[in-house]
Amino acid sequence: xxxxxxxxxxxxxxxxxxxxxxxxxxxxxxxxxxxxxxxxxxxxxxxxxxxxxxxxxxxxxxxxxxxxxxxxxxxxxxxxxxxxxxxxxxxxxxxxxxxxxxxxxxxxxxxxxxxxxxxxxxxxxxxxxxxxxxxxxxxxxxxxxxxxxxxxxxxxxxxxxxxxxxxxxxxxxxxxxxxxxxxxxxxxxxxxxxxxxxxxxxxxxxxxxxxxxxxxxxxxxxxxxxxxxxxxxxxxxxxxxxxxxxxxxx
Amino acid sequence: xxxxxxxxxxxxxxxxxxxxxxxxxxxxxxxxxxxxxxxxxxxxxxxxxxxxxxxxxxxxxxxxxxxxxxxxxxxxxxxxxxxxxxxxxxxxxxxxxxxxxxxxxxxxxxxxxxxxxxxxxxxxxxxxxxxxxxxxxxxxxxxxxxxxxxxxxxxxxxxxxxxxxxxxxxxxxxxxxxxxxxxxxxxxxxxxxxxxxxxxxxxxxxxxxxxxxxxxxxxxxxxxxxxxxxxxxxxxxxxxxxxxxxxxxxxxxxxxxxxxxxxxxxxxxxxxxxxxxxxxxxxxxxxxxxxxxxxxxxxxxxxxxxxxxxxxxxxxxxxxxxxxxxxxxxxxxxxxxxxxxxxxxxxxxxxxxxxxxxxxxxxxxxxxxxxxxxxxxxxxxxxxxxxxxxxxxxxxxxxxxxxxxxxxxxxxxxxxxxxxxxxxxxxxxxxxxxxxxxxxxxxxxxxxxxxxxxxxxxxxxxxxxxxxxxxxxxxxxxxxxxxxxx
Numbered sequence: 001x002x003x004x005x006x007x008x009x010x011x012x013x014x015x016x017x018x019x020x021x022x023x024x025x026x027x028x029x030x031x032x033x034x035x036x037x038x039x040x041x042x043x044x045x046x047x048x049x050x051x052x053x054x055x056x057x058x059x060x061x062x063x064x065x066x067x068x069x070x071x072x073x074x075x076x077x078x079x080x081x082x083x084x085x086x087x088x089x090x091x092x093x094x095x096x097x098x099x100x101x102x103x104x105x106x107x108x109x110x111x112x113x114x115x116x117x118x119x120x121x122x123x124x125x126x127x128x129x130x131x132x133x134x135x136x137x138x139x140x141x142x143x144x145x146x147x148x149x150x151x152x153x154x155x156x157x158x159x160x161x162x163x164x165x166x167x168x169x170x171x172x173x174x175x176x177x178x179x180x181x182x183x184x185x186x187x188x189x190x191x192x193x194x195x196x197x198x199x200x201x202x203x204x205x206x207x208x209x210x211x212x213x214x215x216x217x218x219x220x221x222x223x224x225x226x227x228x229x230x231x232x233x234x235x236x237x238x239x240x241x242x243x244x245x246x247x248x249x250x
Numbered sequence: 251x252x253x254x255x256x257x258x259x260x261x262x263x264x265x266x267x268x269x270x271x272x273x274x275x276x277x278x279x280x281x282x283x284x285x286x287x288x289x290x291x292x293x294x295x296x297x298x299x300x301x302x303x304x305x306x307x308x309x310x311x312x313x314x315x316x317x318x319x320x321x322x323x324x325x326x327x328x329x330x331x332x333x334x335x336x337x338x339x340x341x342x343x344x345x346x347x348x349x350x351x352x353x354x355x356x357x358x359x360x361x362x363x364x365x366x367x368x369x370x371x372x373x374x375x376x377x378x379x380x381x382x383x384x385x386x387x388x389x390x391x392x393x394x395x396x397x398x399x400x401x402x403x404x405x406x407x408x409x410x411x412x413x414x415x416x417x418x419x420x421x422x423x424x425x426x427x428x429x430x431x432x433x434x435x436x437x438x439x440x441x442x443x444x445x446x447x448x449x450x451x452x453x454x455x456x457x458x459x460x461x462x463x464x465x466x467x468x469x470x471x472x473x474x475x476x477x478x479x480x481x482x483x484x485x486x487x488x489x490x491x492x493x494x495x496x497x498x499x500x501x502x503x504x505x506x507x508x509x510x511x512x513x514x515x516x517x518x519x520x521x522x523x524x525x526x527x528x529x530x531x532x533x534x535x536x537x538x539x540x541x542x543x544x545x546x547x548x549x550x551x552x553x554x555x556x557x558x559x560x561x562x563x564x565x566x567x568x569x570x571x572x573x574x575x576x577x578x579x580x581x582x583x584x585x586x587x588x589x590x591x592x593x594x595x596x597x598x599x600x601x602x603x604x605x606x607x608x609x610x611x612x613x614x615x616x617x618x619x620x621x622x623x624x625x626x627x628x629x630x631x632x633x634x635x636x637x638x639x640x641x642x643x644x645x646x647x648x649x650x651x652x653x654x655x656x657x658x659x660x661x662x663x664x665x666x667x668x669x670x671x672x673x674x675x676x677x678x679x680x681x682x683x684x685x686x687x688x689x690x691x692x693x694x695x696x697x698x699x700x701x702x703x704x705x706x707x708x709x710x711x712x713x714x715x716x717x718x719x720x721x722x723x724x725x726x727x728x729x730x731x732x733x734x735x736x
Contacts, residue, residue, distance in 0.1 A: 010724050011675075015685040016718060018725035037729050048668050049538060050629065052651030052660065056672040063676060148630035163582040181589045185628025190710035192275070192626055197714035198282035198593045199628070228715025 003129065004005065005033045006071035008118065010081040010220070011043040018222050023247035024077045024121055027134055031125070040067045045092075046084040054092060061089050065110055073128065074118040077243050079150025079218045082123075086115035087153050088166060110218050120150060121243060122218050126159040132166040138248045139169030142240075143212035145226065146179040147219035160218050162241055173210045180206075184225035200229035207237050214240045270600060271622035277598040278626070287423065291592050294422050296322065301529025302636075306584055307596035308531060315522050322515045323577035326476075333476035333509045334558065340479020344541030346554040354384030357557050361468070362389050364555065368499060370395055370465040374457075376485060376493040377401035379417050379580060380505050381614075382560055383602040386468070397663050398460040400489040402439050402453055409436045415596035417603060418527050418582035423595060427728035457489070467493035467551070469539075471504035472523065474556070477523070478513040480540040481556065484523065495681025500551040502539065506558050507576040519579065526581035526638040553686040562615040566584050572614070572646060577639040584633035584643055590626060599623065606633035610646045618659050682726065691721040694721065 003050045005028055028035050045060030064085065068074050076082045085207060089111035094104045125131050142164060150156045164172050183189070183199025190196075203226055207215045215237050217223050225238040268276075279357030281287060306312045326333055338348045351357035365373065373395055387397045387408075399408040403420035409432055414420030421429070430444035434450055440466055441448045445593065469490055473482040481502045482545065483490040494500045510519065516536075524530040585605030586590045587609045596604040601612045601620060609623035624647045635645040654660065695706050702712040711717075723731070 011681070011685075014725040015689065016721065018721055018723060018728055021725040022728060023732065037726070037734065039726055039729070040678050042678055046673070048671065050648065050651070051625075051664070052648075052655030053665075053668045053670065054652045054655075059672065060675050075285045129396075144506070148628070148632070150633055152631040169522050179632075181628050181630035181632065183589065186270045186628070187496070188628045192278065193714055194275075194279035194711055195590055195593055195626070196628070198288075199589050200714075202589075202593075210341065224718060225715065228711070230372055231716030232714065 003033045004072040005035050005075045005124075006068060006073065007035060007037045008041065008044075008068070008074045008076040008081065009037065010076065010078045010084070012224075013077065017241070020077050020220050020241045020243050022243065023243035024075070024216060026247040027121075027125070027136075027243060028075065030135060031131060033129075033195055036071075038067050038071070040180060044081050044084045046081060046088075047186060048090060049084065049092060058092055061092050061111070062107070062229060064089075065107070065114060067201070068118075070115060071117065073124065074110055074114070075121055075124045076118065077121045077218070077241065078220055079120045079147050079154055079156060080221060082118055082120040083149040083153040085118045087109075087118060088114060118160065120154060120156060120218055122150075122160040122163055123154065123156055125246075126162055132162045134163065134166070134246050136166075136246045136248050137168040137250055138245045139151075140214055141171040141173055141208040141212045142214045142216055142245065143173045143175045143207060143237075144178060145207075145215055145217040147217050147222045148181050149181075150218045151179055156218065160216075163242065163246060164216070167248075170245070173212050174208050175206050175212075175215075177206055182222045182226050183229075184222050186221075189225060196225070200225055201233070204230045204233055204235055208235055208243050216240050216242050216247075217247055218242050270619050274598060274622055274626065277600070280593045281595050281598050282593040284478075287595060288593065290423060290425055291595060293661065294419075295586055295592055298529065302525065302583070302586070303529075305525035305529035305531065309521075309525070314417060316638055316640050318518045319522050319579070319638055320577065321402050322492065322510055322519065323579070323639050324574070326510050327507060327567070327573060329511075330509065333511055334506060335671050336476040337474055337479055337509055338556075338558075340476075341554070341556055343543060344478075344479060344554075345544075346541045346556060347558045349555065349582060351557055351561070352560045354559065354561050356504065357384050357559050357561075358386055358389040360557060361386060361503070361555075362393055364499070364501070365395055365466055366393055368465065368553075370499070372460060372464040373397045373466045373468055374400050374460050374464040374489075374497065375404070376467070376490040376492045377404050377420070377482065377505060377601060378468070379414070380470055381468065381503050382414060383561065384503075384559065386503070398457065398462065398464070400457050400487075400493055401485065401562045402450065402487060405453055405457065406432065409433075413597065413602070416582060416585060416606075417580055417605075418585075421500070423597075424547050443687060449481055461492045461496050462496045465495075466499040466501065467495075467497040468501045468503060469494050471502050471508050472514065473510045473519060474502075474508050475516070475538070476509055476511050478538070478540065480513070480538045482516060482520075483537045484520065484530070485537070486530075486534045488535050491535055491537050494537065495549050495551065499553040499555070500539065500542075501555045501557060503557045503559065505563055506560055507563055507578070522638045523579050526579075526583040526636070566611075566614050569614075571649060573640075574641050575607075575610055575614070575639055575646060578611070579639060580607075581638055583636040583638060587632045587636050589630065589632065590628070606643045606647075607641075610641075610643055610650065613650055613654070615627055618654060618657070621650065621654045621659055624654065682724065685724055689722075689724075692717075693720045 045057035049057035093111045094108040180205040183196040227239040260501040399405045406421040415423045426444040434440045471481045524533045591605040612620040631644045674684045701717040
């Protein structure tokens with residue numbers, strides 16, 4: 001099943017959590033994929049889009065379409081950034097006519113087509129490659145936080161858990177309210193610091209109750225936030241991105 | 251495109267007065283750190299969650315029920331003119347009166363004049379959010395009319411001189427000890443053990459007196475049915491029936507968006523509303539009121555009035571993209587599941603409609619002063635996943651943000667930041683340089699132990715979180731340095 005994969009590395013992964021992308025490359029190569037990283041990529045535009053600056057986000061989306069035009073499969077270690085491309089690009093790149101009716105155009109159609117070739121990592125492995133055992137070994141107890149965009153926009157509920165359950169040595173523990181938001185929410189985390197932190201605390205408590213050594217997720221941004229909150233609480237558990245577990249071999 | 255009206259500053263407000271956004275931030279910080287509040291809400295929401303889950307399981311196909319409700323409401327809203335006129339015609343034919351109110355003030359004036367003209371001294375109200383929206387109770391009280399809220403939760407918050415905390419369960423934020431203390435103070439009777447049954451019995455006794463004294467009953471409407479010309483009211487306490495049948499005059503007040511085409515539509519809407527609201531298969535008392543008492547009938551009011559309120563709703567009707575917000579049947583499911591609501595509680599919103607639906611709706615009804623609510627969401631989408639009429643709530647928050655930004659409503663500093671950001675994102679070299687500078691400078695700040703201090707550009711992040719370790723190399727650098735060739 002050799003497949004050509006173009007990596008879509010979210011900007012904050014590129015800059016702040018490069019290991020997540022390194023691990024993604026490792027897993028994909030182990031499964032025989034030919035991995036390419038289009039170096040012209042920057043940000044998908046989500047921060048601007050979510051803040052209401054659609055005019056600033058739009059050129060980022062147009063740029064993304066150009067950079068990945070020829071990609072066969074686009075794989076991203078983030079459910080949120082995949083959502084931006086698949087769910088929100090078609091909306092961002094269509095226009096409203098005077099009656100407020102949404103009109104699609106050539107760019108919209110291109111975005112829809114690109115969205116069909118863009119996959120979150122666990123989605124690509126399970127649904128496209130048909131793999132659940134990626135040959136990983138991770139002898140630890142792990143619990144899973146279901147990130148909102150992956151769960152509710154991409155409808156990825158079972159895929160990451162199937163992958164985790166197939167990892168050798170890994171003990172999976174369910175988390176209560178695993179589908180409750182961790183409170184990150186992009187600029188929400190700083191604009192509404194107190195609410196975000198309160199939500200994060202409750203997520204950290206849910207993690208603590210499981211007794212797991214690690215909490216994992218498909219979204220590095222959630223983990224960044226949960227790690228920061230758990231750090232303040234001197235929690236025992238650590239965060240690790242799903243790619244990190246899948247890349248582990250001993 | 252934007253439908254956001256800018257409200258004039260209310261007379262007497264000084265420029266230095268706290269804005270709604272500032273107050274929200276302050277109250278949110280206080281409430282989300284209040285662990286007693288957190289515990290009460292968590293407990294209530296957990297029992298709701300369980301009931302809601304059981305309720306949905308009773309449906310053969312819950313998703314099909316949601317789609318059906320969505321269809322019904324879409325049909326009604328897209329042909330609002332026709333169905334409202336049909337409703338009006340039927341009500342009048344049966345001897346009722348219909349008043350069309352463009353604003354809350356107009357609606358209040360009509361009801362006030364009616365009450366004063368008929369010599370009304372006491373009014374009993376069953377639960378209605380729309381009368382909260384137009385501040386009807388205070389408009390009547392100013393005329394010396396005694397107004398009794400007869401829904402138990404509403405009665406409790408009325409005694410506390412508070413707005414409802416929640417659109418379905420107005421006193422959700424109180425435990426029974428707090429209610430015992432309130433009753434002791436306001437009703438002069440002490441239920442020492444705070445036994446819920448005894449507390450309810452006390453309220454019931456007081457309310458019965460009001461029911462028998464009242465000359466006017468005011469109700470809301472869960473639905474108004476066009477083909478039947480009837481008002482549908484769901485309550486769990488029977489207070490709706492007493493309010494609409496005992497007093498001489500019944501006034502039903504409703505938003506124009508509550509109309510549905512056919513009586514048979516209730517077959518889907520009633521159970522879906524009840525399940526979403528409380529997890530019940532159907533609300534205990536489902537009442538249909540169609541007009542005044544006819545000769546030979548045993549009960550019912552002598553006069554029946556319906557007040558149809560617009561109050562900004564037609565702005566939304568004219569906005570094709572946002573119109574579906576008017577599909578809302580006010581079940582409260584989006585409030586219950588919302589992690590923001592669960593943390594900050596209903597009062598922090600400082601709006602008639604709190605929670606996700608309120609955050610979407612209020613800026614349209616009350617202007618850009620409430621636009622911060624569109625941002626006070628992590629966009630997790632839990633609300634959308636439970637909405638019984640499939641309103642895409644969290645996407646509408648994004649639309650609100652877009653329209654607010656396009657209308658120039660955002661701080662110029664943020665606007666400037668995003669312009670700069672765009673320049674960098676369109677130029678990979680500038681982007682890489684910016685990223686390197688940020689990591690480099692944060693390493694210095696953190697190295698000096700200044701994380702979270704005023705010297706920390708990331709302090710809004712680091713005050714509540716431990717700083718992220720700053721890697722030396724970006725992924726793109728690692729890629730170029732050899733990862734690409736492996």
